[in-house]
Amino acid sequence: MAPRRLLLVGEGNFSFAAALSENLDPSTSITATCPHRPADLAQDPLARENLQRLRERGAEVRFGVDCTQLVDAFELQDREFDRIYFNFPHCGRKAGVAKNRELLAKFFQSCADVLAEEGEVHVALCRGQGGTPADKPMREWHNSWQVVAMAALGGFILSDVHLFSCEAVPGYKCTGYRSQDKSFHVEGALNHIFTRSLPYEGLQPRISRIKLGDQWFSFLEPEVLVGKLNRGFLEAPSYHPIKTINEKLIAELGKAFPLKRLKCSSPLLPQGDTSVLTSCHCDILSSAFWISLREDNSNFESLTGGTTQDMEDFLVSFSELSLPKNPRRDSKEEAQEGMYGQAKVCLRPSLLVHVQALIQAPDFLPGSLYILSGPVFQKCRISPFTMPAFHETLFILGFNKNLKDGCLQSLLDHLKGVLDSLLTQTLLKGSKLGSSVEFVFQPRGEDYMIIVKSQNFGPDCVKDLIIGSVTTSATSIIHKDQCFVCVSMNLDLLAMLVWGISDWRMLWTFDKRFLKNFAPGKIEPFKSYSLYPPYYVHDISFWLDTKKRFDEVEFHTVARAVSQDTVISIQFLSRFQHPKTEQVSLCYRLTYQTCDKALTQQQVASMQSQLRKEIQQRLHVTPR
Numbered sequence: 001m002a003p004r005r006l007l008l009v010g011e012g013n014f015s016f017a018a019a020l021s022e023n024l025d026p027s028t029s030i031t032a033t034c035p036h037r038p039a040d041l042a043q044d045p046l047a048r049e050n051l052q053r054l055r056e057r058g059a060e061v062r063f064g065v066d067c068t069q070l071v072d073a074f075e076l077q078d079r080e081f082d083r084i085y086f087n088f089p090h091c092g093r094k095a096g097v098a099k100n101r102e103l104l105a106k107f108f109q110s111c112a113d114v115l116a117e118e119g120e121v122h123v124a125l126c127r128g129q130g131g132t133p134a135d136k137p138m139r140e141w142h143n144s145w146q147v148v149a150m151a152a153l154g155g156f157i158l159s160d161v162h163l164f165s166c167e168a169v170p171g172y173k174c175t176g177y178r179s180q181d182k183s184f185h186v187e188g189a190l191n192h193i194f195t196r197s198l199p200y201e202g203l204q205p206r207i208s209r210i211k212l213g214d215q216w217f218s219f220l221e222p223e224v225l226v227g228k229l230n231r232g233f234l235e236a237p238s239y240h241p242i243k244t245i246n247e248k249l250i251a252e253l254g255k256a257f258p259l260k261r262l263k264c265s266s267p268l269l270p271q272g273d274t275s276v277l278t279s280c281h282c283d284i285l286s287s288a289f290w291i292s293l294r295e296d297n298s299n300f301e302s303l304t305g306g307t308t309q310d311m312e313d314f315l316v317s318f319s320e321l322s323l324p325k326n327p328r329r330d331s332k333e334e335a336q337e338g339m340y341g342q343a344k345v346c347l348r349p350s351l352l353v354h355v356q357a358l359i360q361a362p363d364f365l366p367g368s369l370y371i372l373s374g375p376v377f378q379k380c381r382i383s384p385f386t387m388p389a390f391h392e393t394l395f396i397l398g399f400n401k402n403l404k405d406g407c408l409q410s411l412l413d414h415l416k417g418v419l420d421s422l423l424t425q426t427l428l429k430g431s432k433l434g435s436s437v438e439f440v441f442q443p444r445g446e447d448y449m450i451i452v453k454s455q456n457f458g459p460d461c462v463k464d465l466i467i468g469s470v471t472t473s474a475t476s477i478i479h480k481d482q483c484f485v486c487v488s489m490n491l492d493l494l495a496m497l498v499w500g501i502s503d504w505r506m507l508w509t510f511d512k513r514f515l516k517n518f519a520p521g522k523i524e525p526f527k528s529y530s531l532y533p534p535y536y537v538h539d540i541s542f543w544l545d546t547k548k549r550f551d552e553v554e555f556h557t558v559a560r561a562v563s564q565d566t567v568i569s570i571q572f573l574s575r576f577q578h579p580k581t582e583q584v585s586l587c588y589r590l591t592y593q594t595c596d597k598a599l600t601q602q603q604v605a606s607m608q609s610q611l612r613k614e615i616q617q618r619l620h621v622t623p624r
Helices: 015-022 045-056 097-111 147-152 241-253 275-280 300-304 308-312 331-339 351-359 401-423 491-499 504-508 552-563 601-618
Strands: 005-009 029-034 060-063 081-087 115-125 156-163 190-196 207-212 215-220 259-261 290-295 316-318 342-346 369-377 389-400 435-441 448-454 463-471 482-490 536-543 567-577 584-592
Touching: 005 015, 015 029, 015 045, 015 081, 045 060, 097 115, 097 147, 115 147, 147 156, 241 259, 241 369, 241 389, 241 401, 241 491, 351 369, 351 389, 351 482, 389 401, 389 491, 401 435, 401 448, 401 482, 401 491, 463 491, 482 491, 491 504, 536 601, 552 567, 552 584, 552 601, 584 601
Parallel strands: 005 029, 005 081, 029 060, 081 115, 207 316, 259 369
Antiparallel strands: 115 190, 156 190, 207 215, 215 290, 290 342, 369 389, 389 482, 435 448, 448 463, 463 482, 536 584, 567 584
16 A cells, blocks of 8 residues: 655755655655755755645645654644655764764654654665665774664664665755755665564563363463464464475375374473483483473462463363473472472473374374474574474384385485475576585484575575484384384474575564565565664673583573573683682673564663673672
8 A cells, every 4th residue: 555644854955855746646645844944945946946846736844843853843643654754864064973873863763753553764875874784885884874773773673775766756856964065975875664663572471371180280481482382383374484384395295195194282291201302312301491380279360460361372281291300300309399289391392202102002004104293492502593492393104114215215205305396486587596405314323314505595605404303213112013214394494494584583573574475375585574683792701600510501591581582692702710719700792683673782781781680690600
């Protein structure tokens, strides 16, 4: 739908407003403003002509409007503009970059008061001023106007950027500061289009309830997983890309094998033998999220003050559940919890925990491909392609031991063909980019890693990503004559590769614009609505407690939780040992950046301060 109300600020001779008004839909209105008084333009014949043209077309013209105080210029009923234009802002004369940044920051903060919810802010800047990679050449960040960081102060993100063309607006004559004859250099200028970001509000962990036998328990979801439980991406009404890629993968494999789809309802680790899990992934149980269950006989409302529906958001129920032992807890801790009606369970770290239960079932059919899909949760270090929550799909194929080599190779060939096909669907015609799938032996045993060599994130960005595994070590005491192949796939990574989504956090966004990129069942290149988000770097150093082991994964997990997943990198810088006390200090560099929200330097400073407090309390270290 065409924008209906346009606001132009900082006009010089009003030629842009006049030219823009030529080809507008009659239902669209223009309000053109400038900071000058009418007398300042009385001697400019071009300005007088443009003002006359605007008034003849019914446009509103206002003088003396401060673009940093727009809320003062318009009454409440006159706000809600669909688009705001500011071409070549400048403080004038020899104002440095700091002054012009301040102008932009105040302008964006002012726009937040008068822009419609789904409106746009268009800012044209001379070549290099913006400081984004779209500028050719790109200025050093400290020498630019840092337009994306200034926009974040008003709650805006950069959603598009393209060349500013005077020819596209016939009659537009760019003037200099305060309509001086010397105009700005517009060659290579860029038009930056900003939209509102979702408000950056910290999501609070929810209290959830489960039923074990006849007893209800409640638990607090882990802080680091807030916003990642019960999202329903794989459920029937969803057209999330994770579901699309899973359905296509299953459909293609279904052409070669009879399918048996199984329901995967709860993320809690269920009853069953975990030997397959622990033998294939030695540390996976230690990376699980453990949660405390408390006996709870209260009604839903008393837990959160919310409604029944609020509490049922993550309602799960089991008829039976044996609680697994946490390898990091001793019997004394467990005894104390038992006294107070508490128990510990963990969120499922992998679907491989279900393998033994499935292949021991008497009705397990050889030759059929059993499929299980669902979310899993693991503590992990922060990196671009590791995630604490993701969706996994598991394929299990049983066959006669005498046919092992042939059946295994057939499954691998079909899987490679399907993956190769999916990974090339979004490539442009003639593109030399792409991905290739390889099955690489694990260092030990007969198991494989599924590795994708990908260029889908750019020609200079070749990555080897492990998107899954193939294991052949599972055995069944019931079906002794069968061999079993288990294929585990990370659907989130696969979706990122197929659509070219560079940041896994985008898959979990609550911004409705994300899903607008995806038509049900179709695969087309993803276009991000948040470009070149600013990043902020902070260092942190601390003394270790000589009596306690420092857990680096736990440090990363705390950083994830405190920053609400805005820390994208933690780099180890140095280790120092005091020559007299022999106390050890570690130093790390943290990089903060969001993929879908406006993030300011002030917000990051607050997070960094909170992180110092949290690591002291949780990890027993002493910040320096």
